[in-house]
Amino acid sequence: MRAEEVTKVTEEVVTPILQEENLELVDIEYVKEGRDFFLRVFIDKDGGVGLTECELISEKLSEKLDQLDPIQDAYFLEVSSPGAERPLKTKDDFLKNINSNIYVSLYAPIDGEKEYEGILKQFENDVVIIEYKLKTRKKEVQIPYEKIAHARLAVVF
Structure with missing residues (x-):
């Protein structure tokens, strides 16, 4: 099987x-x-x-x-238990974890990157919005849900 x-x-x-x-x-x-x-x-x-x-x-x-x-x-x-870095598998998982730190890897790059880690700010109309830091500046990226290969909560140290 x-x-x-x-x-x-x-x-x-x-x-x-x-x-x-x-x-x-x-x-x-x-x-x-x-x-x-x-x-x-x-x-x-x-x-x-x-x-x-x-x-x-x-x-x-x-x-x-x-x-x-x-x-x-x-x-x-x-x-x-899935542990502190539990996977985000469903749209509901994203909705439940607004304002959490998450890590996503993508099937194809957005803004030249295939991985993002930051705060999940919003999930609406099948678009994930993550606020992340680039050096000292805060930026936001909009990621279509279908472009996400893997996603999980991310522990911040």
């Missing part, structure tokens, strides 16, 4: 479990590292998730996946 199929099946199985517990699905990845396969499910809620929630979801999801047995290969299941 391809990674896309595994993540799709996992999403179908885990979504009702998460809804029952008032948790949000952030991301799913199915990857091979060395000889081992890992199915990683990232969950969150307002205020963050703790070990107890991760263990509960892991147990419930593992039980369901064992019943359905959709994944032929042996794998390790990991359920965790």
Whole structure:
């Protein structure tokens, strides 16, 4: 089974479990590292998730996946918080994180750059507006949503 199929099946199985517990699905990845396969499910809620929630979801999801047995290969299941630099995967993620520091990489350059890090000022009409610093000056860039390859929260040190 391809990674896309595994993540799709996992999403179908885990979504009702998460809804029952008032948790949000952030991301799913199915990857091979060395000889081992890992199915990683990232969950969150307002205020963050703790070990107890991760263990509960892991147990419930593992039980369901064992019943359905959709994944032929042996794998390790990991359920965790997305961490401080959680990915921004949906338009809702952008809306929820206005005034947060974010990092985006683009499919094609805008103003000669393919990466931007700064404050997410606005998300409207499928355009992301980021305020960033160029040397000592503050600038803004408008990025069409469909041009974003990857986006995540960015921790400022």
